[in-house]
Structures are given as C-alpha cells and as structure tokens.
Amino acid sequence: MLHIKVPQLEEIVEGAISQAALQGEPQLISVVNEIDYTSPYAFLDRAQAVDQHRLFWRSAGEDFAMVGVGAAHRILSTDSHRFREIESVWNELQKKARVYDPSHVKGTGLVALGGFSFDTNQSDLTPWESFPDSQMTIPAYLLTNKGTKSYLSTNLLIFEEDHKQQIIHQINEQQHQLLHGDRQELKLPNRTSSMEMEAEKWKQSIKQATDDIKKGKLGKVVLARELRVKFNAPVELAAVVEELCETQSNSYVFAFENGGDHFIGATPERLVRVEKQELISTCLAGTIPRGKDEEEDHILGQRLLNDPKNRQEHDFVVQMIREAVEACCYNVEIPSAPVVYPLRNLQHLYTPVTATLENGYTLLDVVERLHPTPALGGMPQKQSVDYIRKNEALNRGWYAGPIGWFDGHNNGEFAVAIRSALIQGDEASLFAGCGVVEDSDPEAEYEETAVKLKPMLSVLGGSL
Structure with missing residues (x-):
C-alpha cells in the first residue's frame, strides 16, 4: 500500500x-x-x-x-x-x-x-x-x-x-x-402489532435441551427465539441508530443495509479488538435484570455473581476464549473472577481478556478461532452448532455472527451481533437467546430473553 x-x-x-x-x-x-x-x-x-x-x-x-x-x-x-x-x-x-x-x-x-x-x-x-x-x-x-x-x-x-x-x-x-444535503425531521417508528413466534414450542425446546445435556449429548447450548413486529410506516434507519446510541451508551451500535433491508442492533458483547498488536477480548455471559434503584441493583448483581448456573455458563466462555487467544498471543492476562457489567436494562457477568498478538496472526485469525463462543453457540462448539441448526425454529442469518471492521493499519474490532433486529420496510424480526445448561428452567429462560429484547423494542415503538 x-x-x-x-x-x-x-x-x-x-x-x-x-x-x-x-x-x-x-x-x-x-x-x-x-x-x-x-x-x-x-x-x-x-x-x-x-x-x-x-x-x-x-x-x-x-x-x-x-x-x-x-x-x-x-x-x-x-x-x-x-x-x-x-x-x-x-x-x-x-x-x-x-x-x-x-x-x-x-x-x-x-x-x-x-x-x-x-x-x-x-x-x-x-x-x-x-x-x-x-x-x-x-x-x-x-x-x-x-x-x-x-x-x-x-x-x-x-x-x-x-x-x-x-x-x-x-x-x-x-x-x-x-x-x-437537506434533511427531514427524523421520527422513531410507531409499532402497530407484534407476534411471538411459537413461544410454547420454544419453551419445550429448552426442556428438551436440558434432557439432552443430562444425557451427555452436549455441555451447553444457546437457543434463540424471534419476535415479529409491524409498523405504520417504513422504519427510518438514522432515527433508530441515533436513539440506540443515546440510550445504549455501553454497547456497540451497528447497522448494515443491503438492498433496503437493515440489520441493526446495540450489542454489549465485544468479540475482539486489535490495535497496534494489542488485543482485547470479552467474556460476557450470565444475565440478570437491572434493579429499580441502586440498592436493588446491588442485590441483583450479587445474586448473579453467586448463581451457580450463571457462573458455570460464564466459565464456559472464559475457558474457550483463553484457549483461542493463547494459541496466537502472548502476555495473556485474565482475571480470576468476573465482575458485574451494568447496561441500561440488564446486568452481565464480565471478564476482560488482554494479550499481545503474535507476529503472523491477524484480527480475522482470532475471529475465526473465537466464533462462535459458548455464549452464542454452546459447548462443545461443533456439536452445539449442529444442535442449533436441527432444533432452532429460526434462521439466525447474521444474528449472533461476528460483525465489525478492519483497516489498512492493522486496526479493527468485531462484536457479536446480538440485541438486534432485521428490519424490512414496515416490518422487523427481533432476536434473543439464552444459554441452556442441565438445570435451566424454561420459564426463567423465556423471561431472560424477554428482557434481552427490550433494548431494540424500546426504539422500535416502546415496550410490549
């Protein structure tokens, strides 16, 4: 160059x-x-x-x-x-x-x-x-x-x-x-209807997954569901993006338009960033809602930190990212325990990973090793992706895939495309998933996905 x-x-x-x-x-x-x-x-x-x-x-x-x-x-x-x-x-x-x-x-x-x-x-x-x-x-x-x-x-x-x-x-x-150029006043969409796609069937798939995990078929699997919404007019992309940036300050906000369709979201989950050979990755797994005030926030956060199911789910991600990063980096540093990472609607367990990228390796080498993490696929990796393909009712497309950028100076960053929606004219499909382990409860997982849908719903016509 x-x-x-x-x-x-x-x-x-x-x-x-x-x-x-x-x-x-x-x-x-x-x-x-x-x-x-x-x-x-x-x-x-x-x-x-x-x-x-x-x-x-x-x-x-x-x-x-x-x-x-x-x-x-x-x-x-x-x-x-x-x-x-x-x-x-x-x-x-x-x-x-x-x-x-x-x-x-x-x-x-x-x-x-x-x-x-x-x-x-x-x-x-x-x-x-x-x-x-x-x-x-x-x-x-x-x-x-x-x-x-x-x-x-x-x-x-x-x-x-x-x-x-x-x-x-x-x-x-x-x-x-x-x-x-001239601009018109931007308006957020007005939602006219919403429809949950086979909610009861999805809960049954959670129950089936827990049974399969107990039988030793896999260790963990992430199953997602879809919510379809309709608006009174085509969605204005810039209005939704601006609102997401203002309301989801701790998240990556992204939008990709192809042929008039928009894939858009506000994801808290960094996959990997490389800048001047210095690498940062993020282990983000385990979820609980925000509290109504600071005291309740703290109580819920401590509950999350001490919950065996969420800690197990988080540890799966930490160990997998450690293995992937150590294969192409040196000076790898990972804290021994997670902390609570607050977003507007949710709190997550969070562990940062830092390292120095070895010569000869690139950002896309790391992305390939990391995708999909146990937070989006499961464990073991191949078996969980096969399981998702056979048992999930929706086609994920770019949902839960790596999205991001890189430049000619060897800088770049990829995040995981969650908390997202595929917008097509005056309609949209919203997606949310949860990690299933052997003691997962279908109703609790359903409620967790409902909370995860809130960031996108809030800018696409308000709460349900």
Missing part, C-alpha cells in the same frame, strides 16, 4: 485512469481528508439519497464512529474457510491500492465493514436473502469520527474507460449531498 502526500483529486483520478489502461485492470484509490465535525446521524440520513448500501458502527467505551455509504468494493465468501478467503482478497487489494492518507487515523482510508452469518451450513435463506453469508464492504464514502474530529475517506475503483470530469462531478455532487 502506497502512502503519499495528497495531490488534487483531479490529478489522482487522471493518474488512476492512465494506470488502469497501462496495467489492463481497474485501480482502487483512497483519498482521506479531515473535514469539519459532521454528525454521523445526519450523514447516515442524507446517505439514503446516494445509495441503499449504508453501514454504521459506534464503538463501546470510546468516542469513535464510522458511517459508510455505497461500495467501492465488496469482498464476499461462501467458502467454509471464509475468514481466510476474505483475508486473502483484502491483502491483495491493499497491495495494489493507492492510498492518499496524511492523517493515518484508525478507521480512515481503506476500511472494510461488514459481517458473517452465524452458521455457513444454514440452507434456508429466509428472511436473510439480502445478506450474503460473508460480506465485507469498502465504502465509496466513509465518515470517521474520532473524538471531536471528522475525516472523510473517498474510495473509488477506476476503470480505463472512465472519464475524469464525469467522476469528479459525481464525487462533488455526492459529497455535497452527504455533508450539506
């Missing part, structure tokens, strides 16, 4: 057209400019007039957000080795790309955002037809906000038959729309 001082855009495009003709293949270019601070929600809203492929990411625990529009390049894979295939294509793209980025700020320039399905062997595509099994997108335009600073990356695939002035005119028009 070539980093040089940024000349005029016209000169860059003209040079890329010449190189495309000379080399007989299109040229990927990336130009980064620092701009006046720009609201990510305004950018996301205005982007609907530019392209129906929008992407949003807001990190938990730091003031960092990205909004992508359109696609300079999409990296797709349906291969069983999908993480390695996408890594290989990404590396080739970087080698050939010409990047004009004087800032070198993480999340600028060539950045790929996207996600992976939970299970590559799921045969029924419904209702995920718009979301490929694995897709990472290099946006045509990318707004990156870090603290009070904003950066705009413009990524283009230039062909030898392209005309310089036509490209420049299009870029100027689209950038003006994204940064200064």
Whole structure:
C-alpha cells in the first residue's frame, strides 16, 4: 500500500485512469481528508439519497464512529474457510491500492465493514436473502469520527474507460449531498402489532435441551427465539441508530443495509479488538435484570455473581476464549473472577481478556478461532452448532455472527451481533437467546430473553 502526500483529486483520478489502461485492470484509490465535525446521524440520513448500501458502527467505551455509504468494493465468501478467503482478497487489494492518507487515523482510508452469518451450513435463506453469508464492504464514502474530529475517506475503483470530469462531478455532487444535503425531521417508528413466534414450542425446546445435556449429548447450548413486529410506516434507519446510541451508551451500535433491508442492533458483547498488536477480548455471559434503584441493583448483581448456573455458563466462555487467544498471543492476562457489567436494562457477568498478538496472526485469525463462543453457540462448539441448526425454529442469518471492521493499519474490532433486529420496510424480526445448561428452567429462560429484547423494542415503538 502506497502512502503519499495528497495531490488534487483531479490529478489522482487522471493518474488512476492512465494506470488502469497501462496495467489492463481497474485501480482502487483512497483519498482521506479531515473535514469539519459532521454528525454521523445526519450523514447516515442524507446517505439514503446516494445509495441503499449504508453501514454504521459506534464503538463501546470510546468516542469513535464510522458511517459508510455505497461500495467501492465488496469482498464476499461462501467458502467454509471464509475468514481466510476474505483475508486473502483484502491483502491483495491493499497491495495494489493507492492510498492518499496524511492523517493515518484508525478507521480512515481503506476500511472494510461488514459481517458473517452465524452458521455457513444454514440452507434456508429466509428472511436473510439480502445478506450474503460473508460480506465485507469498502465504502465509496466513509465518515470517521474520532473524538471531536471528522475525516472523510473517498474510495473509488477506476476503470480505463472512465472519464475524469464525469467522476469528479459525481464525487462533488455526492459529497455535497452527504455533508450539506437537506434533511427531514427524523421520527422513531410507531409499532402497530407484534407476534411471538411459537413461544410454547420454544419453551419445550429448552426442556428438551436440558434432557439432552443430562444425557451427555452436549455441555451447553444457546437457543434463540424471534419476535415479529409491524409498523405504520417504513422504519427510518438514522432515527433508530441515533436513539440506540443515546440510550445504549455501553454497547456497540451497528447497522448494515443491503438492498433496503437493515440489520441493526446495540450489542454489549465485544468479540475482539486489535490495535497496534494489542488485543482485547470479552467474556460476557450470565444475565440478570437491572434493579429499580441502586440498592436493588446491588442485590441483583450479587445474586448473579453467586448463581451457580450463571457462573458455570460464564466459565464456559472464559475457558474457550483463553484457549483461542493463547494459541496466537502472548502476555495473556485474565482475571480470576468476573465482575458485574451494568447496561441500561440488564446486568452481565464480565471478564476482560488482554494479550499481545503474535507476529503472523491477524484480527480475522482470532475471529475465526473465537466464533462462535459458548455464549452464542454452546459447548462443545461443533456439536452445539449442529444442535442449533436441527432444533432452532429460526434462521439466525447474521444474528449472533461476528460483525465489525478492519483497516489498512492493522486496526479493527468485531462484536457479536446480538440485541438486534432485521428490519424490512414496515416490518422487523427481533432476536434473543439464552444459554441452556442441565438445570435451566424454561420459564426463567423465556423471561431472560424477554428482557434481552427490550433494548431494540424500546426504539422500535416502546415496550410490549
């Protein structure tokens, strides 16, 4: 990847057209400019007039957000080795790309955002037809906000038959729309109906799973259920994203739009982050509601810390992540006991994992080793995923899969796509799951999933 001082855009495009003709293949270019601070929600809203492929990411625990529009390049894979295939294509793209980025700020320039399905062997595509099994997108335009600073990356695939002035005119028009275009007042959706999908059948599947665990068929399995809701009008993506960011401050907020369908959520669960070879992962398993006040909060938190079922569920995750991280890292540090991690509606057991990534390993290597963790699949890993495929009534699609980003500076972060919804026009499917062990109670697990549905329900028409 070539980093040089940024000349005029016209000169860059003209040079890329010449190189495309000379080399007989299109040229990927990336130009980064620092701009006046720009609201990510305004950018996301205005982007609907530019392209129906929008992407949003807001990190938990730091003031960092990205909004992508359109696609300079999409990296797709349906291969069983999908993480390695996408890594290989990404590396080739970087080698050939010409990047004009004087800032070198993480999340600028060539950045790929996207996600992976939970299970590559799921045969029924419904209702995920718009979301490929694995897709990472290099946006045509990318707004990156870090603290009070904003950066705009413009990524283009230039062909030898392209005309310089036509490209420049299009870029100027689209950038003006994204940064200064008119906006309408954003409104949260008004829900008109909701329907739980086979709730009693789902409870029976929990009972069956506990019996199978007692018989030694597996150690733990996570089973999810679906809630379908309908609205009086198509959902405005930017309104929902902004509300999630304001109400779920400790969560990763994400949105991926394909062909007008939106997969959106606010997940507390980081899978892994890598920045300058320093790795952070998170063990987040075990759940209890928040209390009505500080005293009740503390009582519930202590109950969670001392609950054998939740501690066992959490320990499954800790041991699996330890094994995966130790295989490709050194300086691995894991606390001996979890602490309580509060969210707006829930409290979780939380154990952080820090390490240094060994040379030769990448973020996607770690993602491949970690997915799915016992918090989303179960134990043992393969048996639990097979069990889910055979016994869960829904197609998870990207729900519970890894979603995130990586850039050309070896930075990146992936979270687990829970607390989420697939929005299709004026309808949506919401998903929530729970970890089943041998002493799980179907009614208690049902109530736990009801609490987990609240963050998305709160922005999609309020509580049930």
